[in-house]
Amino acid sequence: MDAIILQLLNGLDKGSAYALIALGLTLIFGTLGVVNFAHGALFMIGAFCAVTLQRILSFSYVVEDPTQKDFLGRPLKVQTPYIESWFGPDFGSAIIDWSVPLAILFSIPIMIAIGFIMERGLIKHFYKRPHADQILVTFGLAIVLQEIVRTYYGANPIQTPAPQAFVGSFDFGSLLGFDPNVVIYPYWRMVYFGFSALIIGAVFAFLRFTTFGMVVRAGMADRETVGLLGLNIDKRFTLMFGLAAAVAGLAGVMYAPINAPNYHMGMDFLVLSFVVVVVGGMGSLPGAVLAGFMLGILESFASMNEVKDYFDGIDQIIIYLVAIVVLLTRPRGLMGRKGVMED
Amino acid sequence: MFGLNKKDSILMIAVAALALLAPFILNIFPNDSALAFFNAGYPDLMQRFVIFGIFAIGFNLLFGLTGYLSFGHAAFLGVGSYAAVWMFKLLNYNVVPAIVLSIVVAAAFSLVIGYISLRRSGIYFSILTLAFAQMMFVTAYSDLLGRWLGITLTNGETGLQVYNDDPQILLGNGPNVPHLFGLEMRAKEVWDIGPWEFTLPVGYYLCAVLMLASFYLAIRIFRSPFGLMLRAIKSNQTRLNYTGLNSKPYTLAVFVISGMYAGLAGGLLACMDPLAGAERMQWTASGEVVIMTILGGAGTLIGPILGSGAIKYLENVFSKLNEGLLHDWFGFMPDGLEGALVWVVSKFTGEGWHLTLGGLFMLVIIFLPGGLVEGGNKIRSWIQNRTGRGSPPADTASTPAE
Amino acid sequence: MSILEVQNVNKSFGGLKALQNVNLKVEEGTIHAIIGPNGAGKSTLLNCLVGKLTPDTGSVTFDGVSLLGKKPYEINQTGVSRVFQTPEIFGDLTVYENVLIPCFGKRDGSFEMNALMSVNSQKDIRAKAEQMLEDVNMADKREMRASSLSRGDKRRLEMAMCLAQDPKLLLLDEPTAGMARADTNNTIALLAEIQERRHITMAVIEHDMHVVFSLAQRISVLAQGTVIVEDLPENIKGHPKVKEAYLGGAH
Numbered sequence: 003m004d005a006i007i008l009q010l011l012n013g014l015d016k017g018s019a020y021a022l023i024a025l026g027l028t029l030i031f032g033t034l035g036v037v038n039f040a041h042g043a044l045f046m047i048g049a050f051c052a053v054t055l056q057r058i059l060s061f062s063y064v065v066e067d068p069t070q071k072d073f074l075g076r077p078l079k080v081q082t083p084y085i086e087s088w089f090g091p092d093f094g095s096a097i098i099d100w101s102v103p104l105a106i107l108f109s110i111p112i113m114i115a116i117g118f119i120m121e122r123g124l125i126k127h128f129y130k131r132p133h134a135d136q137i138l139v140t141f142g143l144a145i146v147l148q149e150i151v152r153t154y155y156g157a158n159p160i161q162t163p164a165p166q167a168f169v170g171s172f173d174f175g176s177l178l179g180f181d182p183n184v185v186i187y188p189y190w191r192m193v194y195f196g197f198s199a200l201i202i203g204a205v206f207a208f209l210r211f212t213t214f215g216m217v218v219r220a221g222m223a224d225r226e227t228v229g230l231l232g233l234n235i236d237k238r239f240t241l242m243f244g245l246a247a248a249v250a251g252l253a254g255v256m257y258a259p260i261n262a263p264n265y266h267m268g269m270d271f272l273v274l275s276f277v278v279v280v281v282g283g284m285g286s287l288p289g290a291v292l293a294g295f296m297l298g299i300l301e302s303f304a305s306m307n308e309v310k311d312y313f314d315g316i317d318q319i320i321i322y323l324v325a326i327v328v329l330l331t332r333p334r335g336l337m338g339r340k341g342v343m344e345d
Numbered sequence: 346m347f348g349l350n351k352k353d354s355i356l357m358i359a360v361a362a363l364a365l366l367a368p369f370i371l372n373i374f375p376n377d378s379a380l381a382f383f384n385a386g387y388p389d390l391m392q393r394f395v396i397f398g399i400f401a402i403g404f405n406l407l408f409g410l411t412g413y414l415s416f417g418h419a420a421f422l423g424v425g426s427y428a429a430v431w432m433f434k435l436l437n438y439n440v441v442p443a444i445v446l447s448i449v450v451a452a453a454f455s456l457v458i459g460y461i462s463l464r465r466s467g468i469y470f471s472i473l474t475l476a477f478a479q480m481m482f483v484t485a486y487s488d489l490l491g492r493w494l495g496i497t498l499t500n501g502e503t504g505l506q507v508y509n510d511d512p513q514i515l516l517g518n519g520p521n522v523p524h525l526f527g528l529e530m531r532a533k534e535v536w537d538i539g540p541w542e543f544t545l546p547v548g549y550y551l552c553a554v555l556m557l558a559s560f561y562l563a564i565r566i567f568r569s570p571f572g573l574m575l576r577a578i579k580s581n582q583t584r585l586n587y588t589g590l591n592s593k594p595y596t597l598a599v600f601v602i603s604g605m606y607a608g609l610a611g612g613l614l615a616c617m618d619p620l621a622g623a624e625r626m627q628w629t630a631s632g633e634v635v636i637m638t639i640l641g642g643a644g645t646l647i648g649p650i651l652g653s654g655a656i657k658y659l660e661n662v663f664s665k666l667n668e669g670l671l672h673d674w675f676g677f678m679p680d681g682l683e684g685a686l687v688w689v690v691s692k693f694t695g696e697g698w699h700l701t702l703g704g705l706f707m708l709v710i711i712f713l714p715g716g717l718v719e720g721g722n723k724i725r726s727w728i729q730n731r732t733g734r735g736s737p738p739a740d741t742a743s744t745p746a747e
Numbered sequence: 748m749s750i751l752e753v754q755n756v757n758k759s760f761g762g763l764k765a766l767q768n769v770n771l772k773v774e775e776g777t778i779h780a781i782i783g784p785n786g787a788g789k790s791t792l793l794n795c796l797v798g799k800l801t802p803d804t805g806s807v808t809f810d811g812v813s814l815l816g817k818k819p820y821e822i823n824q825t826g827v828s829r830v831f832q833t834p835e836i837f838g839d840l841t842v843y844e845n846v847l848i849p850c851f852g853k854r855d856g857s858f859e860m861n862a863l864m865s866v867n868s869q870k871d872i873r874a875k876a877e878q879m880l881e882d883v884n885m886a887d888k889r890e891m892r893a894s895s896l897s898r899g900d901k902r903r904l905e906m907a908m909c910l911a912q913d914p915k916l917l918l919l920d921e922p923t924a925g926m927a928r929a930d931t932n933n934t935i936a937l938l939a940e941i942q943e944r945r946h947i948t949m950a951v952i953e954h955d956m957h958v959v960f961s962l963a964q965r966i967s968v969l970a971q972g973t974v975i976v977e978d979l980p981e982n983i984k985g986h987p988k989v990k991e992a993y994l995g996g997a998h
Contacts (some may be wrong), residue, residue, distance in 0.1 A: 024637045024686075037468045037472075054579075062360065122485060124707075124711075125709070131469055131714075132412075133468050134408075134412065134414045134471075135710055135714060137414060137416075137468065137471055138414075138635065138636075138639065138681065138706070138710045139706075139707055141706070142636075142703050142704070142705075142706030142707035142710060143361075143703070143707060144384060144703075145629075145632070145699060145702065145703030145706060146702075146703035146704055146707065149699045149700035149703055150700065153692055153697060153700065154698075199616060199639045262637045269628065273475055273476060273628065275475050276472045276475065276476065277472070279472075280469065280472055280473070280476075284468075284469065312487065313493060314493065315487050315489040315492060316489075318483045318484075318487060318489065319480050319483055319484060319489065322476050322477070322479070322480035323480075325476060326461060329464065329465070329473070330461065330464075333464060333465065348863075348865055348868075350867065378962055388975055409996035516810055520966060561765035562863075565863045565865070566860065566862045566863075568865050568866055568867070569859070569861065569862050569863060569865060569866060570847075570851045570858070570859035570861075570864060570865050570866055570869070571858075571859060571861065571862040572862070573840075573844060573851070573866060574848065574851070574858055574859075575849065576837075576839065576840060576844075577837050577840065577844075577848050579838065579839065580838055580839040580840055581837050581838065582837040583835050584836060584837060585820075585848075585907075586818075586819045586820045587797065587820070587823055587828070587831075587835065587906065588823060588824075588828075588848060588849050588852055588912065589818075589820050589821075589824040589852060589856045589912065589921060590848075590852050590855070590856055590858055591818075591820050591856060594860075595858070597862075598860065598862075602862070641793075641941050699973075
C-alpha cells in the first residue's frame with residue numbers, strides 16, 4: 003500500500019509535465035489546426051530560462067579577501083556575485099537561491115514573445131499548407147532551437163537547484179499512519195504538482211469564463227464557423243499561441259530542478275506528449291490533462307521494483323504500449339470526439 | 346527497355362552511369378589542389394550516398410506517392426542493421442544472408458507497425474510512427490528485449506558487433522570481414538592518373554548495384570496500376586471509397602515495401618562496417634530521410650537520390666570544416682570582419698552541422714516544398730520563357746480554368 | 748421490378764428528426780428524381796443509401812441485398828455509384844488517370860496489386876478509359892490535371908468515373924448545381940443519352956425543376972423528412988401537397 007502511494011506521488015510530477023505540454027499542444031492544434039513539433043523545444047527553452055536566470059544572477063566579480071589566504075599565502079580571490087554587493091550578502095544570496103521561482107516572472111515575457119514570433123513569423127504562413135508541411139517546418143524549427151541551445155549551453159545537463167527551503171522531503175506516510183520515511187515526497191515535486199494544477203486550473207478558467215476563451219472553445223468545436231463570424235481570429239490565434247508557449251515554458255522552468263536541463267529534453271518530452279495527446283483524444287483538453295497524469299503515474303508504477311523483477315525496464319516503454327492498446331481498442335482516444343482529424 | 350518507356354529508360358541509364366562513374370566524378374579535383382577539400386570520392390562517403398539513396402527511394406514510395414508521412418522510418422533501418430550483424434555473428438561474414446535477413450526482418454516489423462499505424466491517417470499516422478520508432482529506439486538502446494529474454498540482443502548503448510567467441514558456424518577459412526563469396530567489401534582498387542587519385546571500392550559497387558536495382562523497382566512501381574492507386578490515395582480517399590476500393594491493403598503494402606528498402610539500407614550499412622547501434626533509429630535519423638526526400642523532391646523519381654546525395658555531401662563538407670580552415674578561407678578579409686564571419690560560420694560547421702541541417706530543413710519547406718526537382722523545373726521554364734519570348738505559351742494545360 | 752427499396756427509414760441527429768418513415772422504391776432501368784425544399788432530408792437520405800450515415804431504424808435493400816451497416820466501399824461493390832454535389836475527383840492526377848482508376852478496379856473491390864505491371868501494357872483497360880472519356884466528350888482534355896478543370900468538366904469527369912464501373916444504380920446529387928443554362932442542358936442531354944444507351948438506373952436529387960421534368964420518369968417529393976408524394980411527373984405538377992410543401996402554405 004505504501005509503495006503504491008509512493009509511486010502515485012512520484013508519477014504526479016512527470017504526469018504534470020506531460021499534462022502541461024499536452025495541454026499546450028491541444029490548444030494550438032484545436033484552435034489553429036497545426037501540430038506543433040516545436041512544442042517540446044518551448045518546454046526546453048523554459049527550462050533554460052531558469053538556467054539563464056540563475057547564471058545572470060550569479061554574475062560575479064573577483065575581490066581579494068585579505069583575511070583569508072590561499073595555499074601560496076596570497077590573499078584569497080573570492081567570486082562575489084554583483085547581486086550580493088548590490089542587495090547585501092544575505093538578501094543577494096537569497097535572490098540567487100530563489101532563482102528558479104523568479105525565473106517564472108523572467109520566462110513569461112520571453113515565452114510569450116517567442117510564441118508571438120513563431121506564430122507571426124512562421125506558423126501563420128502554414129495554415130493553408132498541407133499538414134505534412136506544418137509538421138515538417140515545426141520539426142525543422144525544433145532542431146534549430148535545440149541546436150542553438152546546444153551551441154551556447156553545451157551538450158551536458160546543467161544542474162539547476164531549487165531554493166534551499168525546498169530541499170528535502172515531506173514525510174507523507176506518517177500523515178497516513180505508515181512508518182516514517184517510507185512514503186516521502188520531495189518538497190519541490192510537491193510544489194511542481196501544485197504549480198501545474200494551478201496553471202491547468204487557470205487555463206481552464208480562462209477558457210471558461212472569458213469571452214476570449216469562449217471564442218477559442220467555439221473555434222475548437224467548429225473552426226470554420228467561427229472564422230465566418232467576422233471575429234478577428236488572427237489576433238486571437240497569435241495570443242493563443244503565446245499562451246500555449248507560456249504554458250510549455252512555465253512547465254519547463256519549474257521542471258529544471260527535478261531534471262537537470264539538457265538540450266534534447268524537449269524532443270524526449272514531445273514524443274511522449276504526443277502519445278499523451280493521442281491517448282487522451284486529439285482535440286480534447288480534459289483528455290490531454292487526464293491522459294497526462296494517467297500515463298505519468300503508470301510510468302511511475304512500471305518503475306517499481308516488483309514490476310521490474312518481471313519486466314526489466316518496462317517503465318521506459320510502458321507509455322507506448324498503453325498507447326497502442328488504447329488506439330487499437332478506442333481509435334479516437336479516451337475523450338476524443340468524432341470528426342477531429344479524421345480527414 | 347526492361348519494360349520502361351523511353352523517358353524512364355534515359356533516366357535509368359543516366360543514374361546508372363552516374364553511380365558507376367561516381368568514384369571518378371566525385372574525385373574531380375586533383376589531389377593536391379586547394380579544391381580537393383570538396384572531393385567526395387572516398388569509399389565511406391560514396392557508400393553512404395548510395396545506401397541513403399536506397400533509404401530515401403523507399404521512403405519516397407510511401408511519402409511521395411501516398412502522402413503518408415512516416416516519422417519512424419529509421420527504426421526499420423536500425424533493425425536491418427541488427428539483423429545483418431546477427432547473421433555475421435551466427436553464420437559467417439558473407440553479406441548475402443545478412444542482406445536477405447535484414448530485408449525480411451524489416452518487412453516483419455513494418456508489417457506489424459504499419460498495420461497498427463495505418464488505422465489512422467494524417468497527423469495521427471505521423472505521431473504513431475514516431476512513437477513506435479522511439480519505442481524501438483529505447484528498446485534497442487537499453488536492450489530491453491534482450492534483458493527479458495536473458496540474452497544479448499542489441500548490446501545496448503555499446504552497439505552490436507561480432508566477437509571472437511561468436512558461433513559463426515559457417516566461418517571456416519572465410520575472410521574475417523564482410524565479403525561477397527570471398528570478395529571483401531573493404532577491398533579497393535586505387536588508380537593514380539597524373540595528379541588524380543581514384544578509389545574503386547568493392548563495397549561501394551555492391552551498394553551501387555543494389556541501389557540501381559532498387560531504383561529500377563521504384564520506377565516500375567511508379568508506372569504500375571498499383572502506383573497509380575497510391576497516388577489516388579494521396580489525392581482523394583473519399584472518391585476511392587466511393588469507387589469501391591479500400592485503401593488499406595495498398596497503403597500497408599507500400600508501407601512494407603518502403604520498410605524493406607529501409608531494411609536493405611540498414612543491412613548494407615552493417616555490411617560496410619559490421620556494427621549496429623541504436624542511434625541509427627533515433628528520431629533525428631528518421632527526420633533526416635524525410636528531409637532528403639523533400640529536398641530532392643517528394644513524389645518524383647530522381648528526387649530522393651538527389652536529396653540523399655546533397656544532404657550526405659553537405660554533412661561531409663560541413664562537418665570537416667573547422668575554424669582553422671575557415672580562417673584560411675576568409676583570410677583575405679579585414680581582421681575584424683574575418684573574425685566575425687568565422688565566428689558565425691563556425692556555429693554552423695563541425696559540431697554545428699545539425700543546426701545547418703535544421704535550418705536547411707526549414708528553408709526547403711518554406712521556399713521550395715517541391716524540392717530540387719521543382720527548382721530545376723522552375724529554372725528551366727524560366728529559361729524557356731526568356732528564349733521563347735514572343736511565341737505563345739505552349740503549356741496551356743497548366744493554366745487553371747477555375 | 749424495383750432495384751432499390753427503402754423501407755421505414757428513420758434518422759435523427761440529436762433531437763432533430765431528419766428522416767421519418769421514409770419509403771422509396773426505384774424501378775430498374777428508370778430515372779427516379781427525389782425533390783423537395785431545402786432541409787427536407789434529401790442529402791441525409793442519399794448519405795444513408797451510400798453508407799456515409801446509418802439509419803436509426805428501417806431497411807435499405809439494393810438488388811436483394813441489405814445495405815445497412817455496410818461501409819461506403821462495400822456498398823459501391825454491390826453496384827451503387829455516386830456523383831457528388833461538389834465533384835470528388837483525384838485532383839492531383841490527370842483526367843485520363845482519373846478514369847483509369849475505376850477501370851482498373853473490379854466490381855469486388857479488388858485492384859491490380861502487381862507492382863511490376865506497367866499501366867502502358869494494359870491495352871484493354873486503356874481503351875476502356877479512353878472510351879469513357881469519349882462518352883462524356885472529354886477526350887481532348889485527357890492530359891489536363893483534374894483540379895484545373897472547370898466545374899462542369901469536373902462533374903462530367905466524375906460521371907465518367909462512375910460509369911466506368913458499369914454501375915447498376917447511379918446516384919446523382921444535384922448534378923447541375925452551380926451550372927450555367929447551357930451546361931445544364933448539356934448535362935441533361937448527356938444523362939438522357941447514357942440512360943438510353945446503357946439502361947442504368949438513376950436516382951437524381953435535384954433542385955432545378957427544368958432538369959427534373961426533362962429527365963425523371965418517376966418523382967418522389969420529400970418534405971420535412973418524409974415522402975409526401977410519389978408519382979409520375981405529370982401528376983406531380985400542380986399536386987396540392989407538393990405546392991403546400993414548397994410554398995409553405997401550412998405555416
